[in-house]
Amino acid sequence: MTALVLALLAGAVVGLALGGLGGGGSVLAVPALIYLLGFSPAAATTASLVIVAVTSVTALVAHAREGNVRWRTGGLFAAAGLVPAALGGALAGRLPExxxxxxxxxxxxVVAVRMLRPAKADDGAAEAGAEAGAEEVRPGRPGAAAGAGAGLGAVTGVLGVGGGFLVVPTLTxxxxxxxxxxxxxxxxxxSVNALAALATRSGTAEGLDWGLIAPFAGAAVLGAWDGKRLAGKVPAETLRKVFAWGLAAVAAVMLVDAVWWGAW
Structure with a gap:
């Protein structure tokens, strides 16, 4: 199986997860780039940021058309993560593999554990409120939101993940x-965090294989649309559990890999 076919398949799976679950799918991009396409960890996190940025901006446009984006709230949250994302992006290239x-x-x-936990009652109430068109459930806490925004920016910058699994619970x-x-x-x-992190990784982007990254990102975007349709046919709890157990297995493999290479 050629690398191009693997890139397309991996991108489609990431997109399906993003579209079907609303977040967490980008976590699969890095291990797919490392173990299927032969990227180094540093190159994989940079390539993942590109994929995350493309898929997030595309999805953002669709949500904005439906009136689901709170620009002021999101802008303030993103602003708190700008500097940590940029610093994290610069730091990533200096960390051992x-x-x-x-x-x-x-x-x-952590993502797998969160997804395996039963949904809270507040989540159901929030979803019901969304159908009613309301925007807020309770008064926000700006200090906590700023801290969460900074933490998310750092995680995105260093590891190349979108972080929807962190930001959505904070926003709700x-x-x-x-x-x-x-x-x-x-x-x-x-989107803002991914672009900020990429800005500080310009030096690492030169050696990337764009012939694999571009089809990966394209397949992820298309897969996200299919994921939305899949979510309407398969129970959300089933999708969450399948994805979570698969992600837990990936985490175990990567941890063993890190310990093995760290020992050498």
């Missing part, structure tokens, strides 16, 4: 956005 792989394995495990729980608005607004935050 074993450290990058191990850190990513931890993040992937801390800032009180309804679920639909939180998903749309999270795409604004992710």
């Amino acid at each position: 074993a450290v990058l792989t191990g850190a990513f394995a931890v993040i992937a495990a 729980g801390t800032l009180g956005l309804r679920m639909r608005a939180a998903v749309g607004t999270s795409l604004l935050v992710i």
Whole structure:
């Protein structure tokens, strides 16, 4: 199987996860780039940022047309993550490969655990509120939101993940956005963070294989549309569990890999 076919298949899976689950799918991009396409961890995180930026901006346009983006709230949240994202992007190129792989394995495990946890009652209330068209559930806490925004920016910059699994709960729980608005607004935050991190990685972009990254990103964008249709046919809980267990297995492999290479 050629590298191009693998890139298309991997991108389609990432897109399906993003479209079907609303977040978390970009976490699969880095391990796919490393283990299927032969990228180094540093190159994979940079390439993942490109893929995350393309898919997030594309999805953001669609959500903006539907009125699901809270621009002021998202802009303030993203602003808190700009500097950490840029610094994280600059730091990533200087970290040992074993450290990058191990850190990513931890993040992937955290995402898997979060997705396996039962949905909270607040989430259901938020979803119901979204159908009613309301925007807020409770007053926001700007300090906590700024801290979460900075933390998300750092994670995006260093590891090349979108971070929707972190930003959506913060927007709903801390800032009180309804679920639909939180998903749309999270795409604004992710897009800004990914672009900020990429700006500091310009030196690492020269050696990337764009012949694989471009079809990967294109397949992810197209797969996201199919993922939305899939979400309407398969129970969300089933999708979440399948994805979570698969991600947990990926995290275990990457952790073993990090420990192995770290030992050498």
